[in-house]
Amino acid sequence: MQAFRLNNQTDLRFGPLKEADLKAAVSQFGDRVLFVYGGHSIKASGLYDRVIKALSGLHVTELPGIAPNPKIDSVRAGQKLAKANNIQVILAVGGGSVIDASKVIGEAANYDGDPWDIVRDSELGKNTPQLPIVDVVTLAATGTEMNINAVISNPETKQKLGARSSRTPAVSFMDPTLTFTVPARQTAAGAMDIFSHLCEQYFDREPDNDATKGMIEGLLRSVIKWAPVAIKHPDSLPARQNLMWTATAALNGEMGAGNRNGWSCHPMEHELSAYYDITHGVGLGILTPRWMHYVLTTDPTTTALFARFGRNVWHLTDAEDEDLAGHAIAKTLAWITSLGFGMTLPEVGIPDDKNFAPMAQAAAKRLGNAYLPLDEAAVTAIYQASMTPGLA
Amino acid sequence: MQAFRLNNQTDLRFGPLKEADLKAAVSQFGDRVLFVYGGHSIKASGLYDRVIKALSGLHVTELPGIAPNPKIDSVRAGQKLAKANNIQVILAVGGGSVIDASKVIGEAANYDGDPWDIVRDSELGKNTPQLPIVDVVTLAATGTEMNINAVISNPETKQKLGARSSRTPAVSFMDPTLTFTVPARQTAAGAMDIFSHLCEQYFDREPDNDATKGMIEGLLRSVIKWAPVAIKHPDSLPARQNLMWTATAALNGEMGAGNRNGWSCHPMEHELSAYYDITHGVGLGILTPRWMHYVLTTDPTTTALFARFGRNVWHLTDAEDEDLAGHAIAKTLAWITSLGFGMTLPEVGIPDDKNFAPMAQAAAKRLGNAYLPLDEAAVTAIYQASMTPGLA
Numbered sequence: 001m002q003a004f005r006l007n008n009q010t011d012l013r014f015g016p017l018k019e020a021d022l023k024a025a026v027s028q029f030g031d032r033v034l035f036v037y038g039g040h041s042i043k044a045s046g047l048y049d050r051v052i053k054a055l056s057g058l059h060v061t062e063l064p065g066i067a068p069n070p071k072i073d074s075v076r077a078g079q080k081l082a083k084a085n086n087i088q089v090i091l092a093v094g095g096g097s098v099i100d101a102s103k104v105i106g107e108a109a110n111y112d113g114d115p116w117d118i119v120r121d122s123e124l125g126k127n128t129p130q131l132p133i134v135d136v137v138t139l140a141a142t143g144t145e146m147n148i149n150a151v152i153s154n155p156e157t158k159q160k161l162g163a164r165s166s167r168t169p170a171v172s173f174m175d176p177t178l179t180f181t182v183p184a185r186q187t188a189a190g191a192m193d194i195f196s197h198l199c200e201q202y203f204d205r206e207p208d209n210d211a212t213k214g215m216i217e218g219l220l221r222s223v224i225k226w227a228p229v230a231i232k233h234p235d236s237l238p239a240r241q242n243l244m245w246t247a248t249a250a251l252n253g254e255m256g257a258g259n260r261n262g263w264s265c266h267p268m269e270h271e272l273s274a275y276y277d278i279t280h281g282v283g284l285g286i287l288t289p290r291w292m293h294y295v296l297t298t299d300p301t302t303t304a305l306f307a308r309f310g311r312n313v314w315h316l317t318d319a320e321d322e323d324l325a326g327h328a329i330a331k332t333l334a335w336i337t338s339l340g341f342g343m344t345l346p347e348v349g350i351p352d353d354k355n356f357a358p359m360a361q362a363a364a365k366r367l368g369n370a371y372l373p374l375d376e377a378a379v380t381a382i383y384q385a386s387m388t389p390g391l392a
Numbered sequence: 393m394q395a396f397r398l399n400n401q402t403d404l405r406f407g408p409l410k411e412a413d414l415k416a417a418v419s420q421f422g423d424r425v426l427f428v429y430g431g432h433s434i435k436a437s438g439l440y441d442r443v444i445k446a447l448s449g450l451h452v453t454e455l456p457g458i459a460p461n462p463k464i465d466s467v468r469a470g471q472k473l474a475k476a477n478n479i480q481v482i483l484a485v486g487g488g489s490v491i492d493a494s495k496v497i498g499e500a501a502n503y504d505g506d507p508w509d510i511v512r513d514s515e516l517g518k519n520t521p522q523l524p525i526v527d528v529v530t531l532a533a534t535g536t537e538m539n540i541n542a543v544i545s546n547p548e549t550k551q552k553l554g555a556r557s558s559r560t561p562a563v564s565f566m567d568p569t570l571t572f573t574v575p576a577r578q579t580a581a582g583a584m585d586i587f588s589h590l591c592e593q594y595f596d597r598e599p600d601n602d603a604t605k606g607m608i609e610g611l612l613r614s615v616i617k618w619a620p621v622a623i624k625h626p627d628s629l630p631a632r633q634n635l636m637w638t639a640t641a642a643l644n645g646e647m648g649a650g651n652r653n654g655w656s657c658h659p660m661e662h663e664l665s666a667y668y669d670i671t672h673g674v675g676l677g678i679l680t681p682r683w684m685h686y687v688l689t690t691d692p693t694t695t696a697l698f699a700r701f702g703r704n705v706w707h708l709t710d711a712e713d714e715d716l717a718g719h720a721i722a723k724t725l726a727w728i729t730s731l732g733f734g735m736t737l738p739e740v741g742i743p744d745d746k747n748f749a750p751m752a753q754a755a756a757k758r759l760g761n762a763y764l765p766l767d768e769a770a771v772t773a774i775y776q777a778s779m780t781p782g783l784a
Contacts, residue, residue, distance in 0.1 A: 001568075001633040003407025008400065014649070015395020176393075208630035211614040211638040218606020225602060238600035241393040245650060246603040254646065257406070258637060317709065 001209050001258030008253055010146045010168040014245065017136065017175040019054035022091075025171040029132045030088025031058045034081060036102045038066045038094045042138065045181045051093055051136070061085045063105075066094065069153045069160060069273050069280065070101040075115045078105030082131065092135040092169075095190075096142030099135050100150035103165040106131040119152045122164040132170040138178050140243035141190030141281065143197060143251030145172035153274055159362075160274035162266075174248065176240035184231045188339035189281025191227030191243060195220065195336075196284040197250045200263040203295070203305065203371040209258045216255050217312040222246045224313070224335055231339065262369030265291050268379055271359035278348045282341045286348070289333035290385040293392070295372045296325055302372065333391060345386045356383055393601050393650030400645055402538045402560040406637065409528065409567040411446035417563040421524045422480025423450045426473060428494045430458045430486045434530065437573050443485055443528070453477045455497075458486065461545045461552060461665050461672065462493040467507045470497030474523065484527040484561075487582075488534030491527045492542035495557045498523035511544045514556040524562040530570050532635035533582030533673065535589060535643030537564035545666060550750075552666035554658075566640065568632035576623045580731035581673025583619030583635060587612065587728075588676040589642045592655040595687070595697065595763040601650045608647050609704040614638045616705070616727055623731065654761030657683050660771055663751035670740045674733045678740070681725035682777040685784070687764045688717055694764065725783060737778045748775055 013021065026033055033055060042048045052060070063078050081087070082105060092102035107128040108115035118125045126148070137145050144150065148168055153160040182190070202216045222242050230239035249255070268291070269283040295302050307321035310328030318324045333343075342348045360379040367374040374382075385392040405413065418425055425447060434440045444452070455470050473479070474497060484494035499520040500507035510517045518540070529537050536542065540560055545552040574582070594608045614634050622631035641647070660683070661675040687694050699713035702720030710716045725735075734740045752771035759766040766774075777784040 001406075001630070001637065003405075005403070005405050007403040011397070011399040013395075013397050014393075208634070210617060211611055211634045211641060214610020214613050215607040215641065216610070218608070218610045219603055221606050222603040238393070241650070242600070242603045245393065249603060249607065249646060249649075254641060257641075258633070311707075315703075 002206055002260060004257045006253050006257060008146060008168055009170070010252075011171045012146060012174065012248065013171065014174045017050075017173050017178065019050060022051070022054045022134075022136065022173060023058075025134050025173070026055065026089055026091050027058060029170070032086055032088045033058050033060050034063060034078065034085070034087040034090045034105070035060050036063045036066060036078065036090060036092045036094075036098055036105065038064070038098050041181070042093055045178070047093065047136070047138065047178060051091070055091070059085070061087065066098045066101045068097050069277055070097040072116050072119065072152055072154045074101050075104045075108060075152060078102070079108035079111075079115050082109035087131060089132050089134060092133060093138065095137070095139030096144045099133070099137070099144045099169065100142070100152065102133050102135070103130070103144070103150040103169075104152055104163055106133055107165055116154060119154075119161050119163040125164040126166055128166055130166045134171045135169050136173045136175070136178070137244070139182055139186060139190050140179055140240070140247040141193045143194075143247050145169055145174065146248050146252035149251075151270070153277075155277075158274050160270040162270070174244050176237065176244045179240045179244065180235045182234070184234070185341060187230050187234070188227065188341055189279045189285075190247070191223050191230070191339060192281040192285040192336060194223045194243070194247045194250050196265055196288055198223070198255065199288065200266060201255045201259060201261070202309065203264065204259040204261065205371055206258060206260045212255060212257050212259065219246050219250050219255070220313045228338060260369065262367075262371065264367065264370040264372070264374070267366040268363045268382060271363045272345075272350060275355050275359055276348070276350050278350065282348055285336045285339065285341060286343055286345060286386050287382060289329055289336060289391060290382050292329045292332060294378065294382050294385065296329060298378075299372050329391065344389055345383070352384070352387055356380060359383070394598055394652060396649045398645050398649060400538060400560055401562070402644075403563045404538060404566065404640065405563065406566045409442075409565050409570065411442060414443070414446045414526075414528065414565060415450075417526050417565070418447065418481055418483050419450060421562070424478055424480045425450050425452050426455055426470065426477070426479040426482045426497070427452050428455045428458060428470065428482060428484045428486075428490055428497065430456070430490050433573070434485055437570070439485065439528070439530070439570060443483070447483070451477070453479065458490045458493045460489050461669055462489040464508050464511065464544055464546045466493050467496045467500060467544060470494070471500035471503075471507050474501035479523060481524050481526060484525060485530065487529070487531030488536045491525070491529070491536045491561065492534070492544065494525050494527070495522065495536070495542040495561075496544055496555055498525055499557055508546060511546075511553050511555040517556040518558055520558055522558045526563045527561050528565045528567070528570070529636070531574055531578060531582050532571055532632070532639040533585040535586075535639050537561055537566065538640050538644035541643075543662070545669075547669075550666050552662040554662070566636050568629065568636045571632045571636065572627040574626070576626070577733060579622050579626070580619065580733055581671045581677075582639070583615050583622070583731060584673040584677040584728060586615045586635070586639045586642050588657055588680055590615070590647065591680060592658060593647045593651055593653070594701065595656065596651040596653065597763055598650060598652045604647060604649050604651065611638050611642050611647070612705045620730060652761065654759075654763065656759065656762040656764070656766070659758040660755045660774060663755045664737070664742060667747050667751055668740070668742050670742065674740055677728045677731065677733060678735055678737060678778050679774060681721055681728060681783060682774050684721045684724060686770065686774050686777065688721060690770075691764050721783070736781055737775070744776070744779055748772060751775070
């Protein structure tokens, strides 16, 4: 196991949201609040009204319109608002995009340059003081509510980059009933993001990290079991509860403890989203089984871990590791397919075109420390395998 | 799932201990340090000298001699020293006993009455300000390095009680190589404590808490696999690493998230330790399989969970739940027995005597919310079953 440090300050509140608790959590940091949210969904659900009511008596500045794959322009707008209104605390209400944008806005408020600098330079991000973030999570997916990560897109430069902020959100409210209204497609994409976060940390080159791997296996079984339930029965409380807690536990630091933490599918997917603005979870769903197949067929030393994945996650009982490994990947493909989104790049509007080369080149720069290090040719092969159904 | 709150401030440093880091962690809180430790083991291992060297330049007051099942008299002594020397920070170097005693000393330093008040009254414990605790963990067992719990014994009143403190340790250093010198018997008792913490949280009345249960299953497999390795090969780094990280992860709050958290074996064991001062982990090892057998044979509705325990923890493949459940308990008994300590109460010096009634009576008071609520007769039956080898 590698040395690691865990120091997560987030005050996580899981359960029914109470307006008084929300107001207390926000106002402990001041009365000048930037309220950041996305589109119409929190208005349709009534959550917007509940939040406004909870914040009564405070000076609230609103920043609506944060889009999926949040754009640096929204962060720039937030920076201006935060500075102009002497904002003391940010309340982010939404999914990962809203919270990620708020994290960088919280730093940009204390930075005089362009916020894109903070995204590009993780040391600058980790060292810039951040306004405290309070959030209300409305989608089980990214786990951003309990980590320092933020992913921001820059359409001009065709970049989607993972930023680091100086601290985790101060208080995160997680009320699973707020996700009853999440449509099936978003529920599926969120579940796929959770599944991918777990796989990124499970397929790690550090040997013998059984404690962490064992926890990951349990969380994988949770998302595998409950995502289809939530898609079929959107108001299933146990499904929404398990997905929400699984999302947070998957990416609050503990599931990477002792790892080398070189990720594989996220860098490849970020290029797809940067060039084509596709839904992150959908891109991960397409890439993940093709990446697994590529790794297993390229490097036989990975067979043992894929076999363990088959035994402990998919409950497979084949006698031979080779069979377990192959069947585990087939099960993974079948499960992702069952979530109901398109499973090839053309289905989500991505042709095999001139962008493959720059995307593969950019992704490969961040894949040298992956479970199986991938160069440009390897990434291209995985993108190509994602053009057609099934496993090539 | 039940509502829950997670807010763990501990700064956990896992990996090779560096003296400069230790000094920085301590001195951030001041230069008047109470250095709390146990017996001769840290002197024999050279750790004492490393700590003294690291603390050079600070005003160090020493409190040695913290015993297993730490006694309230040690806490009283620490309270006096802390007050007399205007202590600003406590450095605890040792296992759970040393850290637990330090937690209560850290509160007693800010309390004018008898520290036993703090142990008896968990509200008082949670609300008394605490001196910051920095610790260096030398035994993988209790998980106290990342929670607010402390267990203190009072030989005069024959009580061993779980106290709550106002915050978790500020900084915990966990260097698995420091546990290479832990003798087999203590390694086994520590592993049993880890196993029990996981079982206490696994066998919980809250249904459908799959995310948490899945993580627990992974940690159980870790301790089951690595404890025998550490016992046989005390300097196995992966064994010591996995045990140490498993111990912390088992009891830092996440494995109880969403649970009702009524524990079973710990309250029964605390009575044994209070009356006979036996090693906590050994008492748990004796009681746990007998408690499992009692629960399964008393309440058939528990079969499904014991069967799941058999499948996911012990990799059993019986077709019927009844068989899985029974075999899982037999595997548990066999594993504990293999750790090498006495497996009946007489073997650890506890006769069937006049103390059974008051012990059972006291334990039953804290078992009304257990997985299977236990009254005095039930506890007595479990103690009785622990008098003879095997499962009655």
